[in-house]
Amino acid sequence: MQSIQTNPTFTRRTLLLGMIGSVAHLTGCGGGGSDVAGLSSGGTGSFTSGTISGLGSIIVNGIRYNDDNATVISRDDGTSFGQSLKVGMVVSIQGSAVTAATTSNGTATATATKISCGSEWQGPVSSVSASSFNMLGLTVDVLTSTVFEGVATQLAGLSTSHFVEVHGYVDQTTGHLQATHVEVSNTQPTQYKLSGVVNNFSAVNRTFKLGTTAQPSSQISWDSNTSVPSSWSDGVFVRVTMTPGLLATHIRLLTSPLALLDADNEQDVEIHGFISAYQSNANFTVNGIQVDASNARIAGGSLALGVRVEIKGSLNNSILVATKVETPSNSEEASRTFEFHGTLSALDATAQTFVLHGLTFQYNNSTSMQGITLANGVSIEVKATRSSGAWVATEISSDA
Structure with missing residues (x-):
């Protein structure tokens, strides 16, 4: 699939079309706290755009997407991406409707059908x-x-x-x-x-x-x-x-990833990024995606060109009709917790390290062990942070 070389224009007609119909209210569903991963309101599918914050499959915006059978394409030209998806990469995902987490600290899940990715x-x-x-x-x-x-x-x-x-x-x-x-x-x-x-x-x-x-x-x-x-x-x-x-x-x-991934109407949407064009609090663009926030709840600082935002809503006529717009700070981004699911290997109890998804993790006396004994071959869930270039596990639990 080739990306469309057009520069979307936010017209009065498309704005009115985007406002037609009711917009479902979004609810939090775990994966990192309240109002994270709000895409479980019963839409026909989901679209999300943001940073990969975990592996096993891939976790984006608090949703664990199974990407086993997903088509992964380059955001530059729609050809095959040709690389492994890694933590920190920015992706857009077209997928199934989201299933809410079953526990208070669990992660919402969905199945990805098409993913676009590319460096800047x-x-x-x-x-x-x-x-x-x-x-x-x-x-x-x-x-x-x-x-x-x-x-x-x-x-x-x-x-x-x-x-x-x-x-x-x-x-x-x-x-x-x-x-x-x-x-x-x-x-x-x-x-x-x-x-x-x-x-x-x-x-x-x-x-x-x-x-x-x-x-x-x-x-x-x-x-x-x-x-x-x-x-x-x-x-x-x-x-x-x-x-x-x-x-x-x-x-x-700059083109909208909605067009590249053929996103459908009535889908639940969550995107993270920076405002790339701003007309008003009700009318702006984030990384090429047009946003109608005329009826949205805006939390945090003021909106303007270049402001970092997290937006939840639904898709209508290629417009994200927002229900909530948040403006997280750089300090919030810097304290991000990453999440990994997989099989533990290369355990070194002396050095207090292990390997998961090819990454080496450190653990220590401050790591919360949720009733699990570490051993090679055990399926685990790891919450971790970055520290001086290293992955430091803050919590380890069973992922059986």
Whole structure:
């Protein structure tokens, strides 16, 4: 399936269509606290977009999606994604209706049918600071919860000799990328990738930059072989694939993942991200998804371009009709707890470590053991946090 190269326009007609019909109230259903994973109101299916916060299958926005038979495609062009889904990657999921958790601390479940995934930026590291790093002229912000993998497992191990592929969310007000997953390598990739708002656009010279005028990216060029949108200019958000020489090969407009995944009406929806276009509290866009929040309950801070949001609602005519909009802070994101289900292996009682899904976890006297004795081959559920590049188990229980 190919992504549609259009820039959605929020018209009066589509807004009115999106408001037709009743909107079900959403209820919390476990998986991390109240009002997390609210997609169990009896819709025909579910659509969710956010960060993978656990494995076994994949857990996104508090819902454990079985992805055994799901089709996984690239958000860039609709072709096969071709990589394993990992914690911290940003995905959109089309799936079945959600089944609520059966216990107060359980996890809601559903079955994924189609998943889209893709990184935002890829290229060389040019500088590193205490809480961020720079690549191709732009800034990547890092939180405690940001997952690093590869030759560096934390920001402190990153250097200017490294190349990175970064998943996360672009803040259009600053041009920064809030990183959720960083894959670090010593090998230069065959292509670089950036996304952001176009500035310094020159059709004559076939050059442009991304980001803000205060902090623009390195200059990017294109030629007659480059795939470009039919209409683009300064102020337009684009995703760019380029050579290491910064010659663009593909320039794509930001499109809604709802179209890429063929999401249906009447589905329950939950999305996490940043407001990418803002007209009013009732009319805005999050990562390409149009939102009608005219009847939504808004909790937290004020809404504006670039604000981080978590939205629950239902889908109607490709519009998310919101019932609730929340604005979590970076500190809330930094304290994120991850959840893993699987079979324990490589237990080292002396070092107090074990392996699950290829990841090494540490445990200690502060880890809550929920009536379980650790042993290789045991099915476990692990709640964990990130600490200095390591996975630290906070709670371990049986997953039989």
